[in-house]
Amino acid sequence: MLKNKFKKKTMAAIKPIIKKGIFALVLVIIAVSFYYLTIWITPYYVQSKFAEKSLGYVNTPRFGDQPNAENSRVIPLPNPDFLYSTINYDLKDNVLKISGIVPDSTYWSISAYQENTTNYFVENEEQVKSKFEYYLAEEGSKSEVLKNIPKEKIIYSPTTKGLILFRYLVSKAYPVKQLSGLQHGVSVVKLVK
Structure with a gap:
């Protein structure tokens, strides 16, 4: 009985820590993904904006x-x-x-x-x-x-x-x-x- 009470208290204390850990991990994954996506996409975006300004001037x-x-x-x-x-x-x-x-x-x-x-x-x-x-x-x-x-x-x-x-x-x-x-x-x- 004492073991069960101890187990429940321990689980109750650990549960919020696990939730916060999962939330932090998901947040880190999103941040890192956004960072690399931005680094990869930005040059293409810059070039496409320049190309828009150059419409009618291709190969000229x-x-x-x-x-x-x-x-x-x-x-x-x-x-x-x-x-x-x-x-x-x-x-x-x-x-x-x-x-x-x-x-x-x-x-x-x-x-x-x-x-x-x-x-x-x-x-x-x-x-x-x-x-x-x-x-x-x-x-x-x-x-x-x-x-x-x-x-x-x-x-x-x-x-x-x-x-x-x-x-x-x-x-x-x-x-x-x-x-x-x-x-x-x-x-x-x-x-x-």
């Missing part, structure tokens, strides 16, 4: 003015010393030929980002002299267009959609007006697979 260069506090930002957290250009690309049934002129005495770069905003290609004026010509194709592409193109000129994208970003540093050697001319000289040609 967009040119940003020099960033300042008043103008709308095409690029998140832009540096006011740079001019930016972007190409929102879709490689479905396409290989893109991207070409233009590299400024000779100021910083310039080209970066490629896949659909989840992961960077997979970067080159700058140190690696590319005077002119650039790249062929952007989906990873694993067996396109005949690429058959006679040197491997170093081919950029293979891990995703069908993504973004190409150009940066031009405004300097004494290249003021905004002159860099803007180079910036607008970037061409994108769709080559059918």
Whole structure:
């Protein structure tokens, strides 16, 4: 009888602890799941929002003015010393030929980002002299267009959609007006697979 009373009291004392423990465990599982889901989804969300702003500009260069506090930002957290250009690309049934002129005495770069905003290609004026010509194709592409193109000129994208970003540093050697001319000289040609 004494054992039974002790057992009941012990169970009564343990029951709320078990309930609180289960509640805490469920809460931790939800929090961790939400955290990882947010980390996974956010880049896709950012890229989709950028793509929405770029409707009608797929596989076409967009040119940003020099960033300042008043103008709308095409690029998140832009540096006011740079001019930016972007190409929102879709490689479905396409290989893109991207070409233009590299400024000779100021910083310039080209970066490629896949659909989840992961960077997979970067080159700058140190690696590319005077002119650039790249062929952007989906990873694993067996396109005949690429058959006679040197491997170093081919950029293979891990995703069908993504973004190409150009940066031009405004300097004494290249003021905004002159860099803007180079910036607008970037061409994108769709080559059918």
